[in-house]
Amino acid sequence: MTASEVQRSSSRTESAPPTTVQGFAHGKAPAGGRTGAPRRALRPSSKVLPEHARSHNRSLVLQTLYHEGSRSRADIARETGLTRVTVSALVAELMADGLVVELGQREDSRPGKPATLLDLDRSAFVIVGLDLSEHSTFSGALLDLDGAISARAEVELAGSTGDEAVEKVVALARTLVDQAQAPVLGIGVGSPGVVDLAGVVLSAPNLGWNGMPLQSILAARFGVPVVVANDANAAVLAEHSFGGAAGDAMLITIGHGVGAGLLLGGTPLFGSRFAAGEIGHVVVGTDGGAVCACGKRGCLETWLSIPNLMKRLDELPDADHDRVLTEAGERLGIALAPVVGALDLSEVILSGPTELLDGPLAAATVETLRARTMAEFHGSLTLRMTTLGQDIVLRGAAVMVLSGQLGVS
Amino acid sequence: MTASEVQRSSSRTESAPPTTVQGFAHGKAPAGGRTGAPRRALRPSSKVLPEHARSHNRSLVLQTLYHEGSRSRADIARETGLTRVTVSALVAELMADGLVVELGQREDSRPGKPATLLDLDRSAFVIVGLDLSEHSTFSGALLDLDGAISARAEVELAGSTGDEAVEKVVALARTLVDQAQAPVLGIGVGSPGVVDLAGVVLSAPNLGWNGMPLQSILAARFGVPVVVANDANAAVLAEHSFGGAAGDAMLITIGHGVGAGLLLGGTPLFGSRFAAGEIGHVVVGTDGGAVCACGKRGCLETWLSIPNLMKRLDELPDADHDRVLTEAGERLGIALAPVVGALDLSEVILSGPTELLDGPLAAATVETLRARTMAEFHGSLTLRMTTLGQDIVLRGAAVMVLSGQLGVS
């Protein structure tokens, strides 16, 4: 089985109804495609068939193995509440699909028949992750099912926009797919701008994309599942899966612009126009501020974006740098306080250049947040830098594929 | 069947996994109670059985009848995607439970066998709704399945706190339950303060409640399903079901204090400590403000709570009243702008005294919001007063019961 033989593209971004890789090498016909376009299911107006329960339980077994590591069938049965019989059947299916392998018998000496340990075959598939959020470079990587990076590639944007930029994305993906030593589970893309649930980039000014159907373009070219989402949304998913963030968290990306990804109850928030997290042009404070490119005065970006921050630091002597950073942090705190209060967030995470953010700026932000919200209730409000560094969007893109294809996260 | 014979209490607040009234007059044994305490299912670590699909589809039929009115079995089959056979079976079950009735044959003249129309028996059950959010009064009502109020009752708080206040709640509920002309589907309660998913009032300073298990107290006393939630959360649900609010909305309650209820993707947000929407003590602006009871300076409540607003209006001549109201509205807009931007909200609703809110205050709020967020993206941001008046919490409490017991909303 080569990478290009992998079938069944999917455009789901949510993790709710797990579209599994069921029927991978499994003989069965694809069984009449699902409802094509992903809709926002406001009313749950979809019937539920027994087969849906099956794929849910399939993901449940997969998830147990993914998180807990090597377990026996009986272990999984105990942990999931399913019977050993059912687990055996599901495991047989997963083994036929090449997702699960037997590791051999458990070593320790206990009474009873020794257990046969199982695990996810973590090298069975690779994931292609793409990060389009940097200013002049598209970067990508091959990741295994644990999110570890095994190969990298990048392409210079060189001022490309529109279809030209799309071709750069395709070329980058092609490079990585060709390097893959195992079937490609899917391609995950973190893009700047506003991205809808179908993976259409509704608006990305820097790339000149307006209604660019990136998901379907990539899916058509590569014939594998593709997920496209906003970069900050991808990042907060990575922080949740790999960085230990709780189910309620907000991740602030500070770079050329300022954005945010929100995770509420373990589910990413997209917003009514898919523009959730677009806080860069919210006005902060009641005392003016610099004029922003958007025309308003005192936008969060004027205080906090890296170009603006660098410019102000360059203009001032070193002695004043801490003051500038502290003021930027205070502004961030002022902007976030109502959000943290309204959403009852317990965790705020910063992503961006550590040398600028992780110091007076972060300290001022957390202090401002505590002073402006109900410290009594938010006693354990934490603010920290991401632990995932530069690869956060790449790994978030991988999480989206894992979540969409295997139902694990 | 009298009201007190209704069984199966439930403490679910979410609408996600609908706990139905299955097995109402249906002979079958309760079939081994569900998982007792509602947990936040961060990981969906629960197996799915075919029977769960059954109750989902049951709610789907119920929901179709609830919203669309009288339909035939064949109509329901077409709208839900289920087969006529399955719909017939589900309808038979619902009729045995007394929830659905046949209305007779359809009148219009079409080819084919005339259809038998069905509808929810909207007088089969009543709902008890309680509103504990007013300052000196607990009010309650009997509501039918459409949310219409058929009887009212209230009890003076008279300074009661703690267990004494709980007894007032019980007495009020008793009055209403005794008046019920049909079985009570459940009791819904909108309480001030922080309420967890099990209906425990973690903190309601005005009532002296700290960890008060109101849900279980009422469930034990009345033997019917009881749902307790925060008043603003109840209110936003009412606005969604009866007031035409979209699936993403924020409702601000302005009264003795200031609070908010958030609906995101049709689901209420509770927050990591169940304190979502507690925005009354978020500091607004960067220019000081009055000292608040909480000790901070410039809390939203100091600008906007009705007592503070009245005090300021009383101190000033009529000519200055518009200025005071406009300033209050601006402050609300300043506080909400980051929330609206971060959540990509399309609808903000105000609840409180119309004579104060619906004028310069609301106008200033919406103008401030538009000026401080990305008006380009938030082109259709609307701000309006609730259309449900004083009964919004009562009707929201009814929605919680409907949602929890029937899976409709």
Add this chain to the structure above:
DNA sequence: TCATGTTTGTTAGTAAAGCGTACGAACATA
């Protein structure tokens, strides 16, 4: 008037998915 077509709701049989019971295999311990 009568045959034909349409729509409704029900009956009968089938496939999928889970459960419970029971069994052999393989181990530890008395």
Add this chain to the structure above:
DNA sequence: TATGTTCGTACGCTTTACTAACAAACATGA
């Protein structure tokens, strides 16, 4: 060696929704 424990599987049962087929009741056209 006998007993108990644990694992994984085989068998049969229940639940669920589906497909196919049918009678009932209507409209329409020859």
